[in-house]
Every structure is written in structure tokens, then in C-alpha cells.
Amino acid sequence: MSENKDFLRTIVEKDLESNKYKQIITRFPPEPNGFPHIGHAKSICINFGIARDYDGFCNLRMDDTNPTTEDTKYVEALKDAVQWLGFKWKGEVKHTSDYFPKIYEYAVKLIKMGKAYVDSISEEQMKEYRGTVTEPGKRSKYANRTIEENLELFEKMKNGEFKDAEHVLRAKIDMSAANMKLRDPLLYRIRHATHFRTKDQWCIYPMYDFAHCLSDYIEGVTHSICTLEFENNRDIYDWVLDALELQPPRPYQHEFARLGVNYTVMSKRKLLELVNENYVNGWDDPRLPTIAGYKRRGYTPESILNFCDQIGIAKANSMVDVSQLEFCIRDDLNKKVPRVMCVLDPIKVTIENYEGSEEIEASYYPHDVPKEGSRKLPFSSEIYIQRDDFMENPIKGYNRLTPEQPVRLRYAYIITCKEVIKDENGNITEIKAEYAPNSKSGHDTSGIKVKSAIHWVEAKQAKKVEVRLYDRLYKNEAPEGLEDLNPNSLTIIKDALIEPAVINEKADVRFQFEREGYFYADPVDYSDDKPVFNKIVGLKDSWAKKSKKDESKVKTQTTQKAEKKEVIHGEAEPLTATQQKLFDRYTNELKLNNEVSNILTRDEQLSSFYEQALKELNSPISLANIVANDVAKELKEKEINELKFNASHIAQLAKMIDDETISSKIAKQVFEQMVKSGDEPSKIVEDKGLVQISDPNTILPIIDEIIEKNPENVEKFKAGNQKLFGFFIGQVLKATNGKANPKVVNELVAQKLK
Incomplete structure (x- = not known):
């Protein structure tokens, strides 16, 4: 091992x-x-x-x-x-x-040993007699029954001679036990119900x-x-x-x-409500976190196993970001699936100077995927492109087709817009274009410079498909109930167009639709007459930094929406040899996880910043987390020379976290101040008095006070509501303005609540 x-x-x-x-x-x-x-x-x-x-x-x-x-x-x-x-x-x-017969025998044995008895008080009395966290419980008078009487009553319970809840079998342990679960817990209850296996053989059932x-x-x-x-x-x-x-x-x-x-509920009660009340389409709805749902959506077993391996096994409850699961499926599929072209929102393009038709050989896989396979793409003068791949009045930085800007058709030719056709409402219905005959991909001698390539399908041979786009089922990070459901969790596109080989040749059941995401042929509804594809997961955004800067400016005539953030979903480019070497070093030598390594490797500014910080402090994981998350966010809106902090500041910050001088939560505050002022972390911590409190003698009185003020929550916690552990931790951190060492707080609260 x-x-x-x-x-x-x-x-x-x-x-x-x-x-x-x-x-x-x-x-x-x-x-x-x-x-x-x-x-x-x-x-x-x-x-x-x-x-x-x-x-x-x-x-x-x-x-x-x-x-x-x-x-x-x-x-x-x-x-x-x-x-x-x-x-x-x-x-x-x-x-x-x-094992029902054997378990029943064990119950009889406990009765004969004087360690179990049949109780006949009501549920209300049972709750009343249970006591509280600070007060012992009271044992039922029926605990004084003789062994013979208990055996007789228990036999009659088994024979169906009593009504539901008329009697129960309880263990005789300790009604003053600190662990309230030991206060004479139930062992058997009467249930006159048909069991799906044993039918009506039993009318008493053992407790969990x-x-x-x-x-x-x-x-x-x-x-x-x-x-x-x-x-x-x-x-x-x-x-x-x-x-x-x-x-x-x-x-x-x-x-x-x-x-x-996050953004997920796993309560059986809540999942059952979603299914029974038809908020979703059955237990295998691809929006649900059920294994059946993931399976139907197109997730692979390998991606789920990898996710479970990445999150590890811990002793303390925590929340995992759903993006980590999405990363695992994306990472798995990237190495496996064919790349094809599908246009979700088609707009017609007529290439006026092209005559006839041809077939273009196109590989299913990029060069960094060790798989072979190709298909022939039909090409003619009439094609369809994605509607948002054309902008009549482009914003700054828009790199696709415009009236002045040519673009390459993936695997094919460079085209130039000559005329825009609109209907009476001003909506674009067609684009007239010309192609450069000597610009064919792989044999381009045209000398025309283009900034991007877009996907397309040939008009006559394209196949119509239904595409189901799934978003998160809940709009809130910590959903509670139905009010948190995302009304836009499912979008169905009935008239998407896909290249014919996907349907005719069936190279796989999972595909990457270029620049759109990963998709799966729905195993229930797909047919040759009506192909249906589920979106498994999207591709990483290749234009987020640019679009964020221009967000307030974007107006798109093509969709007739007033204000819209323009985002181009592009396939992540394969790593260069240099990047791959860096990625391997980060994952193998420095033990960074794949996602953080990928972020750092693909951004030269970030990797350079990270390398500088590493020279200051040998703490690769701590530094990587700050650089890939906090520093990266700042560099989305600023150039590196605009930052008020430097790699030395980040190294100091990471060291203070490693030394437990400050908590991770306080580190966020310190970083925010560094962004504004450029002050060194140590100065910010000193000026604001943010040093982490790790002394138990300082923390224990605060815990005692919180426990004293919340007796009901203490009782509920000891009765089995483990979620309240986080409540007590949060109260202590709140009382110390986040300065208390979370690790120390966890240990002390656990001791106090035993």
C-alpha cells in the first residue's frame, strides 16, 4: 500500500x-x-x-x-x-x-439475561422519560416485568396479537447515560405491513x-x-x-x-420528493446526483472512482465543490472520446463562389490523444454555423466572423462575409460569403491571417438531433428545499444539426461537440429516427478573462437580447511539450492535483508567479492553492504589473498559514487587504490584530459559554444530529472573529460534546 x-x-x-x-x-x-x-x-x-x-x-x-x-x-x-x-x-x-429468525433468538436471549424488556408506555411518555442532556432519564415502570412476562409478551408481539406501537422491546442499559442513545434504546417495534421479501411472515421488525x-x-x-x-x-x-x-x-x-x-441535495427524503412530485423525470434524471442519473447523463465509472479517490477519506465532514466532480469527468473523457461538430443554434451561410461539393478527411482525435479514427465531412456551398459565431457589430476582442473579419471553417476553408440577410424584424436569417480556394486546412497558401476557427455542418447532409442541455438542479450553493430549484436546469434544443457520420457511423456513444462540451447518446430515448444527446459537462471557458472585461459592453444583435455576457466555449488546446513537462513536474514532483496543475501550466503569467514564490518558500501545495485561486482571480482583470502585491508577499502569506499564525479564513482577509494596499502580510496581521488563537485556555471558556447558551442544540447533537457539530464550530469562530484555530476548535468542541 x-x-x-x-x-x-x-x-x-x-x-x-x-x-x-x-x-x-x-x-x-x-x-x-x-x-x-x-x-x-x-x-x-x-x-x-x-x-x-x-x-x-x-x-x-x-x-x-x-x-x-x-x-x-x-x-x-x-x-x-x-x-x-x-x-x-x-x-x-x-x-x-x-437473519430475522437468528436476530429474534438474540432478542430472546437478552430478555432471559435480564437485559431487555417489553415496554408499553406511549411514544409521548417515552420522550418525556428520556431526560435531557443535563438531566437523567426515568425508566418505565414496565422495566420491572419478570423475565417470564417479557418472554410471553414478546412472543405475542411476534404472533401479531397486538396493534402497531402497543408494545416495544427495549434494551435495559442506563437511563442516565451521557450518550442519550444508550437510554434504554428500542430493539423491536410492531409493524403490520407486508415486507417485499418475507411478505407477512413477520409483524415485528428489529431496529437498525x-x-x-x-x-x-x-x-x-x-x-x-x-x-x-x-x-x-x-x-x-x-x-x-x-x-x-x-x-x-x-x-x-x-x-x-x-x-x-455544493449545489446538491442527497437527502433521501428530498430526492424522493423530487421524483414523486415530478420535479424531475424519474430516479435516472440526469440532473439528479443518483448513480442512475450520472449514468444516464453520460458519466463514466472511471470518473466517479477518480472523484472518490481525489476527495479521500476524512474524519471531519466537509463540503466538496461540484466543479471537482465535473473536472473528473472532463479529464476522463478528454482522453477517450471522438471530436465532432454540432451546431446548436444554426444560421445559414451561402458560399457564393464555391461550386460542387467535396468530402474532407477529418480525424476524430487531436494529436495528443493516442487513438486513431477519422470520418469524411461533406462540404458544399451551403453550410450552417453557430449563430453567435457571427457578429455584425463586434465588440472589442471578438475573434470570429464579422463583416470585416474572415474566419476559418474547422478542417476546411477561410470564408469572408459579403452580405447579411435579415427578415422584417431585423433578425439575421442568412450570411452571404466567399471562400479562399487556396486556404484549405493543411494546404493553406492564401496568406490570409485569421484569429480563430469555427465549427459548421454541411446543410444538405446534416442530421437533425435533439440536444438536452443540463445545468445544476439547484441555484443555491447550499440548497434547502424546492424554493432553491434552478428553473433553467434543463434546456431542450429540438433542431440542432450534427455532422452525418455521428449518426450513420456511430463511432462512439460519447462525443466532444467541438467548442460546446461533452455529450452522450441518451440510452433511453435515442433512436436512429430521433437521435437524442445529453450534455455531460461543458468545456472550459477559453475567453472568460476577455469577456469579463467587456461584460458591460456586450450587445448581440444575433440573439436580440439587450445585455449579455459573451462567452466563447472553446476546446482546451493540447499542452505544448514545454507545458506538458511543467504539468508533469507539478503533479509528480510537487504533488499538486491535476486541476491546479492545469491552471498553472496553461497560464504563463501564473506559472512564472508561482515559480518566483517557490524560490521564496518551499511549500508547493499551499502556494499553488493561493496562486491558482486568489492570484488568478486578480489576473483576470489586471495585468501582472498592475498588481500591488508580489510573489514575496504570497510566500509570506503561505508561511503564516503553514505555521498556523493565521487561519485560511483570515488569510482571505489579509489577501484582500494586500490587493488594495500592497502592504506585507505580517504588517496587515499585526495592524489588525489577526493572529490566530490556538491556546486552549483562551478557546475553552468561549466553547463553554456557547454550549451553555444552546442546550437544545446540544441535546439534538447528542441524540444523533451530527450536522450541529458545524453549528458549534461556526459559533466559536464567529465569537473570535474567525481568529480561532479551526483545528484546535474542532478538537476542543468534540471533547466538550462527548
């Missing part, structure tokens, strides 16, 4: 070295009450990946203990997700319901905390790996196995941070 192991693999290796287990056995245990999403993909990769890496195996087990919400279709979706990602489970798919640990034990699982919200449940997990005095080896639970992605 790599030296940079995550903490879970470190645990596994120690267990193997100590001979605690002979073979590693993990499990992926989803509840079949919804389609798996990108968060499940992370769990799949961890559980199956660890088993694979240590020559063990992983079980796929359906946690089917709630008959009111589960269904066979969800089981099939979960199986498909695991297989699509390239993993295999050991033997048959397992179900918790397979009881069934899960026992299912793990029955299967011989060694490492029960789950997300952080189950951290408090670990005490019940251990109590059940210890109380039953089960023979070793036994499993142990380990938690990792669940995956959070």
Missing part, C-alpha cells in the same frame, strides 16, 4: 499485523428505500476498495428492516450501481431479513441499531465502516455484541466523513 494511507487503511493494517483477524471482511449495507447517489458511491469505493486492497471480500447487504418504505426496484438499483462502478460482492446479495451489528457478526464482518452520523450509535453497537457475550472474532464500527457536494 502507499505510504499516504487513509486512517481506515491504517486501522486495517494494524488489525492484520496483530492477528486480530485472519481475513478482512467488509460490507456495503444500504437501506433499499431509494436509488443510490454519489454519497453511496463514496461508501461503495471505501468498503469494496479496502476489501480488495487487503485480499478480503465485501458483502452487499440490504438493510431491509422497514417494510413500509422498501422495494425490489431499489434493490436492483443498488446492485446495478455497485456493478457499474466495477465492484463484485461475495456470493449472493444478502439481506438483513435473511440491533439488527446491524448482529448482521455484521453473523456474516463475520471485521470492519463495519459507516458515516459520521452513526458515531454515537457505536456505543449501542458495542453494547449489543458485548451484552450477548458473543464469541470472537467480532466486528468493530469505524466512522468516516460523509460526502457533501
Whole structure:
């Protein structure tokens, strides 16, 4: 294994070295009450990946203990997700319901040991008796029932002699336990509902905390790996196995941070609402974060696996930018898919001095993709180009076709605009043009200088296709509900035109539509009579810096919109030999991630700035993050000689972050001040008193005060609402104006909330 192991693999290796287990056995245990999403993909990769890496195996087990919400279709979706990602489970798919008889026997054993009892109080009383974070709970009077009475009642519960909620089986643990989950937790409840597998065989069902640990034990699982919200449940997990005095080896639970992605919801309840209320078109809608949705949109298993590998395995919850996932699919497809031409918003061009027709040989792949293949492009006097590839009154820096500016047709000739035809409303309907006969791509002797090449299709042989353009489903970075839905998350273009080889020859199912993005032939709706393509992900913007400067000036007659930011979506140029060498150094030697390396490599100013900063401080990752993000933003609007700060300033700033003199959040404030004043970071920090607070003696009283003021949130956190951990961290940072060391705060808050 790599030296940079995550903490879970470190645990596994120690267990193997100590001979605690002979073979590693993990499990992926989803509840079949919804389609798996990108968060499940992370769990799949961890559980199956660890088993694979240590020559063990992983079980796929359906946690089917709630008959009111589960269904066979969800089981099939979960199986498909695991297989699509390239993993295999050991033997048959397992179900918790397979173990219902054995789990029932374990419950009877606990009753006989005096460690479980049948309770008959109402749900309201149960909540009342539970107590609070600061006050112990009160045990039900029914806890005094004899073992014989409990056995009789539990048998009658199993036989269906009572109504739902009339009785429950509870563990007898400790009603004053600090972990409120240990205050006599429920083990079984009555549910008169038909189970999708066992039908009406059972009318009592085990609770998750009881069934899960026992299912793990029955299967011989060694490492029960789950997300952080189950951290408090670990005490019940251990109590059940210890109380039953089960023979070793036994499993142990380990938690990792669940995956959070901005602009995305992964709550099963919210996803179910979207599907059931028809806000999306089923569980495989390409806008959803479900595996089925990504699969239908055109994502590849490799891109999802790479994403999960990049984000790693952590102990603290955090939010991942959705652009990192988009980068992974773009990076994967860039090395695989054919390049073709599709015009989404066609405008006709008639080349008046061209006669006849011809076929132009064009490669499917650029020179830096080690694949072979080509197609023939029909060419004649009538073609279609993208509407925004022509501007009658161009803005400054516009490099495509204008009345005065010629342009190259990709793979073909240079054309010049001669006349613009408009309808009665002033809309452009056709462009009359001329071509330079001696300007053919690869054989150009015309001497005409052009600034860009545009894509096109031949009018007569182009195929009409439907193109579905997908944007983010939510307009807000941290969406809460339906009010945050993006009304423009789907745009359907019915009359796009594509070159004929895409439909006739079918070189692939995924393509890069040049200058538009990556697209996938919809696996459900595509047919030869009605081709349908889904947009997987866009290409990087090749003109963002220029368009941002001119944003306020842009008016485009071609679309008849008043104010519009002009953006040209262009295919990223292949790296030059020099750039490739630099990229390899950044990724292999300096260990920068691909996206940061790509940003630095492609911008000579940025890479030069970064290299200067490296001479000042040997902290490649810290410096790269500041340069690729903060410095890059400033250089979008300014030239490098207009900056008030220099590489030495950035090196000082990075060192202060590395030394934990200031936090990353404070570093943003310092950088903003550097941009305005040009002062050195140390001076800004000193003048504004921004030194990071790392002394626990200073931070602890603040934490105590916040905990004292928020007893309800403390109770909810200890009851299992792990999201509130971030609330307490935020309150401490807010109270210290962001000066508190987040790492120290995390550790101290975790200690205080135990």
C-alpha cells in the first residue's frame, strides 16, 4: 500500500499485523428505500476498495428492516450501481431479513439475561422519560416485568396479537447515560405491513441499531465502516455484541466523513420528493446526483472512482465543490472520446463562389490523444454555423466572423462575409460569403491571417438531433428545499444539426461537440429516427478573462437580447511539450492535483508567479492553492504589473498559514487587504490584530459559554444530529472573529460534546 494511507487503511493494517483477524471482511449495507447517489458511491469505493486492497471480500447487504418504505426496484438499483462502478460482492446479495429468525433468538436471549424488556408506555411518555442532556432519564415502570412476562409478551408481539406501537422491546442499559442513545434504546417495534421479501411472515421488525451489528457478526464482518452520523450509535453497537457475550472474532464500527457536494441535495427524503412530485423525470434524471442519473447523463465509472479517490477519506465532514466532480469527468473523457461538430443554434451561410461539393478527411482525435479514427465531412456551398459565431457589430476582442473579419471553417476553408440577410424584424436569417480556394486546412497558401476557427455542418447532409442541455438542479450553493430549484436546469434544443457520420457511423456513444462540451447518446430515448444527446459537462471557458472585461459592453444583435455576457466555449488546446513537462513536474514532483496543475501550466503569467514564490518558500501545495485561486482571480482583470502585491508577499502569506499564525479564513482577509494596499502580510496581521488563537485556555471558556447558551442544540447533537457539530464550530469562530484555530476548535468542541 502507499505510504499516504487513509486512517481506515491504517486501522486495517494494524488489525492484520496483530492477528486480530485472519481475513478482512467488509460490507456495503444500504437501506433499499431509494436509488443510490454519489454519497453511496463514496461508501461503495471505501468498503469494496479496502476489501480488495487487503485480499478480503465485501458483502452487499440490504438493510431491509422497514417494510413500509422498501422495494425490489431499489434493490436492483443498488446492485446495478455497485456493478457499474466495477465492484463484485461475495456470493449472493444478502439481506438483513435473511437473519430475522437468528436476530429474534438474540432478542430472546437478552430478555432471559435480564437485559431487555417489553415496554408499553406511549411514544409521548417515552420522550418525556428520556431526560435531557443535563438531566437523567426515568425508566418505565414496565422495566420491572419478570423475565417470564417479557418472554410471553414478546412472543405475542411476534404472533401479531397486538396493534402497531402497543408494545416495544427495549434494551435495559442506563437511563442516565451521557450518550442519550444508550437510554434504554428500542430493539423491536410492531409493524403490520407486508415486507417485499418475507411478505407477512413477520409483524415485528428489529431496529437498525440491533439488527446491524448482529448482521455484521453473523456474516463475520471485521470492519463495519459507516458515516459520521452513526458515531454515537457505536456505543449501542458495542453494547449489543458485548451484552450477548458473543464469541470472537467480532466486528468493530469505524466512522468516516460523509460526502457533501455544493449545489446538491442527497437527502433521501428530498430526492424522493423530487421524483414523486415530478420535479424531475424519474430516479435516472440526469440532473439528479443518483448513480442512475450520472449514468444516464453520460458519466463514466472511471470518473466517479477518480472523484472518490481525489476527495479521500476524512474524519471531519466537509463540503466538496461540484466543479471537482465535473473536472473528473472532463479529464476522463478528454482522453477517450471522438471530436465532432454540432451546431446548436444554426444560421445559414451561402458560399457564393464555391461550386460542387467535396468530402474532407477529418480525424476524430487531436494529436495528443493516442487513438486513431477519422470520418469524411461533406462540404458544399451551403453550410450552417453557430449563430453567435457571427457578429455584425463586434465588440472589442471578438475573434470570429464579422463583416470585416474572415474566419476559418474547422478542417476546411477561410470564408469572408459579403452580405447579411435579415427578415422584417431585423433578425439575421442568412450570411452571404466567399471562400479562399487556396486556404484549405493543411494546404493553406492564401496568406490570409485569421484569429480563430469555427465549427459548421454541411446543410444538405446534416442530421437533425435533439440536444438536452443540463445545468445544476439547484441555484443555491447550499440548497434547502424546492424554493432553491434552478428553473433553467434543463434546456431542450429540438433542431440542432450534427455532422452525418455521428449518426450513420456511430463511432462512439460519447462525443466532444467541438467548442460546446461533452455529450452522450441518451440510452433511453435515442433512436436512429430521433437521435437524442445529453450534455455531460461543458468545456472550459477559453475567453472568460476577455469577456469579463467587456461584460458591460456586450450587445448581440444575433440573439436580440439587450445585455449579455459573451462567452466563447472553446476546446482546451493540447499542452505544448514545454507545458506538458511543467504539468508533469507539478503533479509528480510537487504533488499538486491535476486541476491546479492545469491552471498553472496553461497560464504563463501564473506559472512564472508561482515559480518566483517557490524560490521564496518551499511549500508547493499551499502556494499553488493561493496562486491558482486568489492570484488568478486578480489576473483576470489586471495585468501582472498592475498588481500591488508580489510573489514575496504570497510566500509570506503561505508561511503564516503553514505555521498556523493565521487561519485560511483570515488569510482571505489579509489577501484582500494586500490587493488594495500592497502592504506585507505580517504588517496587515499585526495592524489588525489577526493572529490566530490556538491556546486552549483562551478557546475553552468561549466553547463553554456557547454550549451553555444552546442546550437544545446540544441535546439534538447528542441524540444523533451530527450536522450541529458545524453549528458549534461556526459559533466559536464567529465569537473570535474567525481568529480561532479551526483545528484546535474542532478538537476542543468534540471533547466538550462527548
